[in-house]
Amino acid sequence: MPQKKPDSYRIVKPGEPHPQGWQVPPVNDLRSAIKLLKTLPGHYIETDREVDPNAELAGVYRYIGAGGTVMRPTRIGPAMTFNNIKGFPDARVLVGLMASRERVSALLGAPVRELGIQMAEARRNVTPPVMVDKAQAPCQEVVYRADDEGFDLRKILPAPTNTSEDAGPYFCLGLVLGSDPDDRDNADVTIHRLCVQSKDELSIFFAPGRHIDAFRQKAEAAGKPLPVSINMGLDPAIYIGAEFEAPTTPFGFNELCVAGGLRGRPVELVECLSVNQRAIARAEIVIEGEILPNVRVEEDQNSHTGKAMPEFPGYTGEANPSLPVIKVKAITTRHNPILQTLVGPGEEHVSLAGIPTEASIHIECEDALPGLVKNVYAHSAGGGKFLAVLQVQKRNAGDDGMTRQAALIALAVYRELKNVILVDEDVDLFDTDDVLWAMQTRYVGDIDTLFVPGVAGHVLDPSQQPFYDPRLTAKGTTSKTIFDCTVPYHLKEHFVRAQFKEVDASLWAPDLFAK
Structure with a gap:
């Protein structure tokens, strides 16, 4: 069957190791x-x-x-x-x-x-x-x-x-x-x-x-x-x-x-x-x-x-x-x-919409800013669509601006995305408590918030309606927000998390770590 705009092909047989190290399960229906x-x-x-x-x-x-x-x-x-x-x-x-x-x-x-x-x-x-x-x-x-x-x-x-x-x-x-x-x-x-x-x-x-x-x-x-x-x-x-x-x-x-x-x-x-x-x-x-x-x-x-x-x-x-x-x-x-x-x-719905959202953002950020964005999570609170957490690893002072550029790329590549939270590599982007911790200690509202007003969003968000915001002429338009909860590169040494001794805790509590 012909395919428009063909990409490169990679054939991975079920049950065999994936080139990236993943194991493809024997599922076809x-x-x-x-x-x-x-x-x-x-x-x-x-x-x-x-x-x-x-x-x-x-x-x-x-x-x-x-x-x-x-x-x-x-x-x-x-x-x-x-x-x-x-x-x-x-x-x-x-x-x-x-x-x-x-x-x-x-x-x-x-x-x-x-x-x-x-x-x-x-x-x-x-x-x-x-x-x-x-x-x-x-x-x-x-x-x-x-x-x-x-x-x-x-x-x-x-x-x-x-x-x-x-x-x-x-x-x-x-x-x-x-x-x-x-x-x-x-x-x-x-x-x-x-x-x-x-x-x-x-x-x-x-x-x-x-x-x-x-x-x-x-x-x-x-x-x-x-x-x-x-x-x-x-x-x-x-x-x-x-x-x-x-x-x-x-x-x-x-x-x-x-x-x-x-x-x-x-x-x-x-x-x-x-x-x-x-x-x-x-x-x-x-x-x-x-x-x-x-x-x-x-x-x-x-x-x-x-x-x-x-x-x-x-x-x-x-x-x-x-x-x-x-x-x-x-x-x-x-x-x-x-x-x-x-x-x-x-x-x-979070899995269905969110995982492709993560992939879309990762593809575009890696193409534009190689190596900066380590991972992306389309958060459950946004149904996999409205909220993305981007984990970055800054390498120099120039990456302060590039980090915010990555957030703009995310908003551009996924139209329905409403809010982006930026965190450093030492923050677990999948742990909401850790993300909110970064917001409390690495974010100041009036200097670390960027607004992108009057752009297309999603018609099913009740706040994106003229009755909520009289400035809007049509539903599905909103102001998007970037929350930069990352440490400025030149201040990294002042934001080092407490370092605990690495141990095998299962030796003390084996039942908690049993698979």
């Missing part, structure tokens, strides 16, 4: 991912107790392992499969597969602190997807066609409703694959908000700047529908790789190539059965459909709550009054499929 998690204590559980997909399932997982920006109490916990879904005797729902950085580390095969670096390497060394025959595509083992008598996607798939005020049931991990109406090889994959509207219709919400929306607009201008596939229940490398955004993955770049780079093997695609589009061959579930031209619906037309669903900043989004419609043509699944979902504001 959701089921092999679950099999791996079952070998890791504390990372996967199942329940046979009946659960209602309407608000109850998400309510349960809020306490089990949602984390992220979910209202407390919540926590980081295991992934969970519900085997007994009310009203769906043959259905299973998995939530939280990627709701832990440690779990993502095991699934991708890189150390917890190097996941962003691993993603950067996968972006630099891509492997394009390949086509396979239908006989090699387990996603088409069972077929439901929309023109079959009695077809109703609401009875086939248990799409969860996260809260009682949601606009309706949502597919929260539906990876939409679309392509240029005039060039099917110019394809893109993105996760979008998909609300079930009827037996064969979904609404789709596009945040500004999404590439599939550009394809939709082009097709609509020609009066044509845009064929898409919605792929659910995937190898986590596919989901995370798909979360790269421009300019790191520019228009015309297929993010499935990143998943191939992570695995060292191509993602397998298959021709859809009812529309002129491709689907991910090893998906658990695929919805085939077309985005209709010049058709719009109110997102909450069935509930009239005025709300959409809980979003990553921790608030329930407002229902959109006019969204494009996907007309479903077919649903294909594996035997006994697993519907994969997430809790909108949870830690799973």
Whole structure:
């Protein structure tokens, strides 16, 4: 399958050492991912107790392992499969597969602190997807066609409703694959908000700047529908790789190539059965459909709550009054499929959005300022999007200014980033207490704060609205902030942390260090 703007390729076989020293695990779909998690204590559980997909399932997982920006109490916990879904005797729902950085580390095969670096390497060394025959595509083992008598996607798939005020049931991990109406090889994959509207219709919400929306607009201008596939229940490398955004993955770049780079093997695609589009061959579930031209619906037309669903900043989004419609043509699944979902504001979103954010920033900073930025963390408090912590190692007085330049690069490369905190190499960027310690002892507000006003941010941040800031003419605009919590180079000797004796503490407390 041709790939626009090809990069260099590196082939790494599963189970063999990665050139960077990472061990690529034998995972190529959701089921092999679950099999791996079952070998890791504390990372996967199942329940046979009946659960209602309407608000109850998400309510349960809020306490089990949602984390992220979910209202407390919540926590980081295991992934969970519900085997007994009310009203769906043959259905299973998995939530939280990627709701832990440690779990993502095991699934991708890189150390917890190097996941962003691993993603950067996968972006630099891509492997394009390949086509396979239908006989090699387990996603088409069972077929439901929309023109079959009695077809109703609401009875086939248990799409969860996260809260009682949601606009309706949502597919929260539906990876939409679309392509240029005039060039099917110019394809893109993105996760979008998909609300079930009827037996064969979904609404789709596009945040500004999404590439599939550009394809939709082009097709609509020609009066044509845009064929898409919605792929659910995937190898986590596919989901995370798909979360790269421009300019790191520019228009015309297929993010499935990143998943191939992570695995060292191509993602397998298959021709859809009812529309002129491709689907991910090893998906658990695929919805085939077309985005209709010049058709719009109110997102909450069935509930009239005025709300959409809980979003990553921790608030329930407002229902959109006019969204494009996907007309479903077919649903294909594996035997006994697993519907994969997430809790909108949870830690799973942090992994999905944050790790590619870290990679994007690392790539651009390393290209512009080699050796200065040691690591990047897209903090959970910002849902993986709004807050980044950059760890730097200054080498001379000139790096005082270069450090702040790195923060500007981060804001430029990731449009939705709102705040950047800069810390030195002796600060653990993954430890919020340590970062806040640096802010208390290495930061003075009126000399170490930089403001970048009036630039594009994210429409789902409620503070980026004209009603919050009357200076704004449109939502999704904000003032961005850089907090320089690093020591000026010439003062380094005055900010040396207390040095403790290096010992093997496990000799005194072996149970605390047992693996």
